[in-house]
Amino acid sequence: MRTWIAVHLLHPTLDTLCPDWRNTAAVVIDRGLVRVCSPAARTAGVQPGMRISGVNTLCPQAVLTEYDEHLHQSAIQAASLALLQYTPELALGERDTLLLDVTASLRLFGGIRRLYRRIQGTLHGLCLSAGYAIAATAGGAWLLATAAYIRLRRCLKPHTQVRRLDVLPVGSLPAVLPYETWLSSIGCATLGALRQLPRAGLQRRTSRQVLQVLDAAYGNTPEIFKWIVAPLQFQGRIELVERIEYTEAVARVAGRLIQQLCGWLTAHQRAVTQLVLLLEHERGRHAREPSQVELATAIPTRDPAHLMRLLQEHLHHLKLVAPVIAVTLDVARVQEAAPVADDLFPEPGGTPQDRERVLEIILARLGHDRVWAPQPVADHRPEVANRWGPANTAFVAAPVVEGVTRPCWLLEKPLLLSVRKHRPWYGSPLHIVQGPERIEDGWWEGAALRDYFVAEDTSGVRYWLFRERYTQWRWFLHGIFG
Numbered sequence: 001m002r003t004w005i006a007v008h009l010l011h012p013t014l015d016t017l018c019p020d021w022r023n024t025a026a027v028v029i030d031r032g033l034v035r036v037c038s039p040a041a042r043t044a045g046v047q048p049g050m051r052i053s054g055v056n057t058l059c060p061q062a063v064l065t066e067y068d069e070h071l072h073q074s075a076i077q078a079a080s081l082a083l084l085q086y087t088p089e090l091a092l093g094e095r096d097t098l099l100l101d102v103t104a105s106l107r108l109f110g111g112i113r114r115l116y117r118r119i120q121g122t123l124h125g126l127c128l129s130a131g132y133a134i135a136a137t138a139g140g141a142w143l144l145a146t147a148a149y150i151r152l153r154r155c156l157k158p159h160t161q162v163r164r165l166d167v168l169p170v171g172s173l174p175a176v177l178p179y180e181t182w183l184s185s186i187g188c189a190t191l192g193a194l195r196q197l198p199r200a201g202l203q204r205r206t207s208r209q210v211l212q213v214l215d216a217a218y219g220n221t222p223e224i225f226k227w228i229v230a231p232l233q234f235q236g237r238i239e240l241v242e243r244i245e246y247t248e249a250v251a252r253v254a255g256r257l258i259q260q261l262c263g264w265l266t267a268h269q270r271a272v273t274q275l276v277l278l279l280e281h282e283r284g285r286h287a288r289e290p291s292q293v294e295l296a297t298a299i300p301t302r303d304p305a306h307l308m309r310l311l312q313e314h315l316h317h318l319k320l321v322a323p324v325i326a327v328t329l330d331v332a333r334v335q336e337a338a339p340v341a342d343d344l345f346p347e348p349g350g351t352p353q354d355r356e357r358v359l360e361i362i363l364a365r366l367g368h369d370r371v372w373a374p375q376p377v378a379d380h381r382p383e384v385a386n387r388w389g390p391a392n393t394a395f396v397a398a399p400v401v402e403g404v405t406r407p408c409w410l411l412e413k414p415l416l417l418s419v420r421k422h423r424p425w426y427g428s429p430l431h432i433v434q435g436p437e438r439i440e441d442g443w444w445e446g447a448a449l450r451d452y453f454v455a456e457d458t459s460g461v462r463y464w465l466f467r468e469r470y471t472q473w474r475w476f477l478h479g480i481f482g
Contacts, residue, residue: 006141139217166192230267236329243323271300313364407479
């Protein structure tokens with residue numbers, strides 16, 4: 001049994017042209033007639049198909065926008081590209097509905113509930129409102145998603161799906177609409193009643209397509225789809241309806257492009273290491289150069305949440321020199337994506353990739369010159385081996401010596417300690433707990449001949465001490481353990 005999710009885009013035109021349509025009386029006009037209207041406009045009496053004069057009479061405060069087929073299709077294409085993150089088997093159905101076969105994706109995303117929430121979050125990030133349905137067939141999911149504006153209809157069991165489909169009106173099937181009057185005259189008002197009619201007579205009085213669509217919805221015949229394929233190159237650009245003057249609004253627009261990018265990367269099995277966000281300003285006589293924001297990741301990624309957090313940190317330090325009229329996202333560097341790790345015993349404390357992502361967020365927030373990482377040098381002398389550098393600088397780590405204890409923090413200059421009752425003293429007497437470890441190195445530039453010890457004070461703090469071989473009575477403090 002397969003699992004399908006139908007995503008019915010309720011108002012892609014309103015979402016694109018009037019993002020605040022939920023709080024206003026918004027109306028989309030197509031060739032002088034109402035094509036789509038918001039709930040507030042419907043409350044005032046506005047209906048699809050009404051003339052502009054009727055809208056002005058019933059709802060003078062309505063915000064009128066002209067329908068743009070290109071923007072409508074762009075919203076659907078953006079949703080299609082973003083949803084490729086979750087399955088390559090994605091098809092476009094009627095009435096602006098996307099059909100996803102997620103059977104093979106359930107285990108990867110942790111089950112149907114988590115996957116549904118991920119898809120819902122993706123559409124929310126694209127600023128698109130949608131209705132959802134989950135069913136065992138694509139046709140059944142489409143019918144449940146488009147029958148009414150309901151957040152979610154879920155029926156994973158075949159008998160549950162049949163029961164819910166049977167109560168839907170016959171007008172739910174587009175193929176039945178030309179014969180709806182005849183079916184109503186004989187008392188056939190639901191899909192369940194339609195299934196009870198003799199098939200031969202129903203086919204003669206209607207068409208073969210009615211039976212084919214009906215059988216496909218109930219799982220009695222196979223369904224054939226033309227899958228959506230991601231383009232070879234990613235081109236992400238959004239022309240803004242209104243100028244943007246704040247980076248918070250820029251982040252919301254850029255988030256829509258990032259969702260599309262991650263879908264494109266998943267479809268091509270790639271990951272990104274460098275992105276460039278271009279913020280276009282005024283054109284013409286008052287033209288300005290686009291502002292540029294570069295995002296670089298330490299490891300290849302296609303996680304939209306991580307890219308979005310990284311972008312927000314960079315935008316937090318950005319000051320807009322002029323209002324933004326368009327946002328473009330360019331992919332500077334991509335590479336083949338590594339397969340998803342699925343270890344039997346996950347590494348405690350997160351994977352190395354998780355730690356790299358945290359480091360990238362810290363670098364973006366504090367700046368590359370304020371975050372340092374150890375860059376040890378292959379030398380036995382601690383003051384030479386203990387080197388630090390910018391955390392984003394690539395380096396080759398020196399081999400780690402097994403069985404040797406080293407502190408993370410060394411003093412710039414070893415501190416001579418006082419000795420009381422033949423014991424080193426540093427605020428309290430120090431007790432030797434480990435050592436000695438002899439280090440002899442640097443004969444070419446002043447030899448270091450020392451015996452190192454790990455000592456502990458009365459409060460449990462540990463220190464790294466040494467004695468020089470030829471001055472055994474003197475103790476020096478060289479490091480402190482965290």
